[in-house]
């Protein structure tokens with residue numbers, strides 16, 4: 034370790050620690066735009082490009098960027114001298130000079146890091162008026178809007194897309210005033226290998242990257258007296274929505290969420306968690322079916338089964354692993370299963386034509402916007418899910434409708450598509466889908482009651498994890514990856530024929546859906562995602578029923594309507610296929 038002094042305080046840190054992190058140890062926050070820290074999944078990125086974290090190091094003539102300068106023994110560092118503060122202000126003003134001044138109407142208004150820094154630095158005028166760069170907006174994709182004029186060249190998007198996702202769609206080009214982050218050959222995003230995971234959106238400090246805003250479509254549907262508007266909410270939304278109303282990360286707002294949706298006057302307030310239980314019924318059955326055939330000597334059967342509820346992962350699979358499309362589970366995602374059940378079973382039950390029903394999804398994800406637009410999830414041009422909003426868009430709607438979120442009393446979701454188990458709740462975190470599947474597959478396979486439902490070995494935050502679960506004498510080997518570049522490691526093993534897993538769970542976003550591209554911004558701070566993960570497991574532990582197949586409304590749905598898992602009707606309504 035090394036010992037140094039920062040702002041007259043002594044601190045000891047491991048060798049290799051940056052000045053930024055050493056200062057953090059002392060509770061000293063050094064501002065930065067380009068810096069990100071997701072070290073739990075092995076990702077730590079700094080370009081030293083924003084130069085807002087400069088500090089004074091005794092004995093050095095130039096100011097040093099705190100994010101890339103390593104602490105050394107005996108160093109004396111000052112983070113708030115007049116020279117430091119002045120340099121930071123000038124660097125920020127230079128950024129602001131080439132930034133559009135439409136803050137009032139910007140998609141990032143209220144959560145823009147650039148604007149917050151301007152406020153923190155006390156900027157009252159921008160001293161360097163002059164030429165402004167100008168680039169076309171890219172609205173080609175169903176999920177993401179790119180507005181390069183708002184790019185501050187922090188390159189967080191580029192780093193996360195390349196390093197964490199292994200996709201590499203975005204890259205910085207040109208030099209000096211001309212520099213900007215674009216796609217290869219500046220192509221529209223919808224013609225690239227972008228997965229719409231939205232991680233670039235999640236870490237963008239400004240409004241250069243945002244989701245496609247569809248709040249007005251929902252307002253129009255709610256106001257239409259001829260439409261029955263049904264809403265479903267994803268598991269991860271309840272762990273993060275509170276942050277948009279000033280609550281601590283990890284505050285569970287399930288009851289307030291249901292109440293707010295009712296105040297917005299949705300006709301039915303349902304839960305994607307119900308459909309997550311349904312997904313488990315199908316996916317666990319599929320796992321056991323493949324496993325039994327495999328154990329019976331069928332060499333054609335594809336193992337491992339790979340989860341497929343994450344739409345960014347499906348996009349990536351189709352583009353990057355076209356030779357492995359027989360491996361993913363054919364079960365549709367909970368969101369799409371919900372849409373299908375709503376527009377078929379529910380529509381029939383309440384005597385509403387599917388064309389007069391609008392299904393709205395609230396998701397922590399921007400790829401879900403593209404997922405619901407896929408043609409295979411529609412009938413005669415009418416989609417099973419009509420509109421998908423992100424957690425952030427929902428927060429914006431709640432504010433626009435003047436609902437005092439914090440003072441809402443808890444309410445329950447409506448029955449029957451609002452009832453769910455603890456297994457469904459944990460879909461929101463990395464490892465959760467496969468744990469939920471294991472709970473059900475175990476009991477289906479052994480016919481015995483699973484007493485210990487917590488599979489601790491599947492939990493955690495490491496980018497790639499593995500565990501063996503004992504299914505009454507058969508060792509089921511499970512692999513888990515979050516972040517698409519981690520998934521690559523497991524997929525390459527399948528390709529080489531060296532993969533020993535029976536089942537693999539992949540989630541595109543760090544942490545799973547709780548860290549999704551549509552959640553309140555975590556600004557690259559891992560502790561926020563971890564707090565949401567804890568909340569997820571708390572919600573599961575608090576549930577009376579914690580196994581999907583014990584959900585009474587799911588049982589009834591099979592008895593009354595669907596028949597048996599993997600049967601003809603489930604095949605038609607709840608399964609899908611993949612394209613390359």
Ligand code: HC1
Nearest residue numbers: 267269342366367368398460546
């Ligand atoms: Fe997810 Fe899923 S878990 S994909 O991460 O399978 O978005 O939250 O809704 O569909 O349930 C997202 C979350 C979500 C689906 C479920």
Ligand code: SF4
Nearest residue numbers: 194227228230231233
């Ligand atoms: Fe890369 Fe994901 Fe952003 Fe697409 S959405 S550019 S894959 S980070």
